Amino acid sequence: MSTLPVTSLLHSVQFQRKSKHRTTSLALFALIVVSFYIFFIARPSLNLAPIALRPDSRSRTDARVHVEDKEPSPPSSRLFRFPPKSPNNVVRPQIKLDESQELAAVAAFVAALPQNTIPHSIDPTQPIDPQLVLDFDTRNPRAEDEVKQIVEEVWSRYPVMLFAKLHHGNSREIRTMFSNMNLRPSPAMFNVDQREDADVLIPLLHRVTSSTELPLLLIGGKPVGSMADIRELHASGELAKMVTDAGGVIDGAKKKKGH
Known part of the structure; x- marks a missing residue:
């Protein structure tokens, strides 16, 4: 007589555990379905716009680059700085140096660092590629002004x-x-x-x-x-x-x- 209530109690506990497992499994399945809907179905309709840079952030960056370009002598130090790209990636023509400018550029290059050497691959009877001896982008809009500055600086310094x-x-x-x-x-x-x-x-x-x-x-x-x-x-x-x-x-x- 005393065993029947105990057996019934055990069956009741097992039934409750199974019920809880089923409830948990159903809740987890529902969560997965909702997450899938949000991330893969509803996402295109959220119309998320890209975050734009503040208008003045680029100008401050350009200002810092401009200041670096104005660093003091030695001119044409060849401590290579990567120049800013031209707006809209416009490919500008290479500047051409006359003989006096070429002399100043080569003199500045040789004087700046002992390890600066002219590549053996160039033909000395032809005008040298300005980018070999000048430390700025020789295609940028300010290239001619930069060359004038190099000419003035090198003969002022030497x-x-x-x-x-x-x-x-x-x-x-x-x-x-x-x-x-x-x-x-x-x-x-x-x-x-x-x-x-x-x-x-x-x-x-x-x-x-x-x-x-x-x-x-x-x-x-x-x-x-x-x-x-x-x-x-x-x-x-x-x-x-x-x-x-x-x-x-x-x-x-x-x-x-x-x-």
């Missing part, structure tokens, strides 16, 4: 520049001339024959300056002439005047040390 040979009597003579002037800024002097790109750089310099030999002396970005011309200008005092006219300060380095 009013005297000498392309010479390491073991050469004329080269040593010119170095001594300018060493005695104690110039500020100091002359930029390059032993071209010791460079890896000598076979390309030397004929390139001859082409853009119409010179035929080294050493090649540039004052204010202009070739001075032959060794005989340099000696004559130095003896007459005209060489020193050319240097000061180009922005060099004679004995400037000595006064700076005195301070």
Whole structure:
């Protein structure tokens, strides 16, 4: 008699558990059906618009790029910055450099970093590709203004520049001339024959300056002439005047040390 209520109680508990499992399974199935409907059927009708950038965010970005383009010397540092793309991806024509601009671009490139070398693949008898020696997008709308800035900056920073040979009597003579002037800024002097790109750089310099030999002396970005011309200008005092006219300060380095 006492076992019947216990057996009935067990059957009741099992029935309730089965009922709960069925209810849970039905609820889970209903949740899956509703989720499927929301994400795969009803979603196209939500008309979600893309989030637009604030109008002034692009202008601030452009302003920062503009400031970076105005970084101080050395010009054409070749610490490659990726320039901003032209609006609407417009492909603009490559700028063309005249010989004086090409000389300034190459001089700035060589002076900026010791590892900057002219690729052996180029033909020195033909105008160089500006993008090889300039550190900005040479197809952008401001490219011509950028080139003018490079020309001004390189000859302002290096009013005297000498392309010479390491073991050469004329080269040593010119170095001594300018060493005695104690110039500020100091002359930029390059032993071209010791460079890896000598076979390309030397004929390139001859082409853009119409010179035929080294050493090649540039004052204010202009070739001075032959060794005989340099000696004559130095003896007459005209060489020193050319240097000061180009922005060099004679004995400037000595006064700076005195301070």
